[in-house]
Amino acid sequence: MDENSSARLKRRLLGVVHRIGLFLAMLTICLPGLWIVLSSLRPTVEIMAKPPVWIPQEISFDAYIAMFSGIGKGGIPVIEYFRNSLIISVTSTIIAVAIGMAGGYAFARYRFRGKSSVFLGLMLTRTVPGIALSLPLFFLYVRLGIIDTHFGLILAYVALNVPFTIWLIDGFFRQVPKDLAEAAQIDGCTRWQAFWQVEFPLAGPGIASAAIFAFLTCWNEFALASQLTRSVSAKTLPVGLLDYTAEFTIDWRGMCALAVVMIIPALTLTYIVQKHLVGGLTSGAVKG
């Protein structure tokens, strides 16, 4: 009896400890983001206040309004940056996924010599640090006259995304049983038809998440974009964020608002793909 109750107590205590640990961990994860959102809604006076004001006294969307009302008032051309980011990310994602689908299919469905070294080789091109790659690209782009253009950045991002897209899509095709396509071929489909009518729809959600992942990589990329773009006509949002820090007095509220604008698409998209993303990474890589 006594042993029972002490065991129960111990179990309950462990439960409490577990819950506290979980709470603290989640707090650490969420707090920085929440703080940014909160700061973007507070007047600058409150952000700067000493001693700090913990409970917001007034909430306003002024920072967002100022940001989207164009240049002026120390604002930066957010709309243009947003448009550039969107054009560059979407275009390069579409191209990268098309290329990645072909490559991923090759890895998932064919045996060929040096397969694993080809795979590793592809991955190694991805490891080249953006800043190291930016040096020759900068030089080449200046020569070719595609510096500070959408095209230049799209090209770079396609190359950046292809290896990882292949990894992910390879994983998703592996999850589709081979027999299905074979059955379709026996029933008179060509391999091409079997692919589009059987394998592609089944791997579809996975491919969509690979696409979203590629999109996010472009959307978030900084090292290359900061060197390969110069002006409003091609700068992306992450580079635009730096506009704020370049000035002597930092407009914290404006930066926070821009950060929120950047994170919302990413947040929504990641939420959609989270399930498939993990599946693609593990099945491709673990099950050989």
Next chain:
Amino acid sequence: MHTAFRRLAHAMQKRNRILMKGFKPSAPFLLLLPAFIVLAAVVVVPLLLSLYSSFTPFRLTKPETFFVFVGFRNYLSILANTDFWWAFGRTVLLLTIALNLEMLLGLGLAMLVEKATRGQRILRTLMMFPMMFSPILVGFQFKFMFNDNIGLVNNALQSLGITQDAIPWLIEGHLAFIAISIAEIWSSTAIFAILILTGLLAMPKEPIEAARVDGCTPWQTFRYVTWPFVMPFAYIAMTIRSLDVARAYDIVKIMTDGGPAGRTELLWTLVARTAYSDGRMGMANAMAYFSILLSIAFTVYFFNKLAAARTQIGAEW
């Protein structure tokens, strides 16, 4: 005469067929061709160009220097450059600290979430939260929080009465390094946590129960049953991470830009500074090769680990 001609024609046909067959590229090659072309154009060829220019005293302002060959002079002067070695050492230190802590914290977080009985879906979504932040945003957010005057960290410490001073988080060298490590760890623990959690959830429950019945302590159960099973997942996370180690550049660039006085200069910020601020492209390219080799070493190492872990538990898959 006629037969000889026919024989010849036949032989030629045969040869043609063989030739045709030899030239016909295989399907996987064709499928991978677009990827090869793009990567060759955007990564391999530019890298060869930068390899060449690392042997020249190339400066952006003097294009003619591109054709002057100086052999290993850039590399020699890098090797004698203490700033470079400091940056190199700091980079390796940051990566070692960050990767190890990310792994440990990710494991802890995954186990916490796995044990949770309710709301696991929500917890998992929250856990992925930092992954969505671009490194540049992570940098900015921690720059804001660690600001000595208005930052959340100092404000909290002062309000709680722990200290009265404004701790110069981003202004003092060591503290800045710590702040950067925290930012780095915050942003990348998620990927470990998620993949390890996937492993934990995929794990069959029988071996754990068997271990418990056989009298293993919780630690032994973890060490000899759970960990070997989860390890490949941790290595996948490591591999993915190592593909992208250089993203610390973004964080450092925005938080301290290598300062104060070069105390948080990493290999990558040093490359950027040498290339774009000083305009010494040849030298920067030589440095960049060190950073490329570092990244490749990390990736190859973890790929091999991944392969080993995969074969080790291959039977169970």
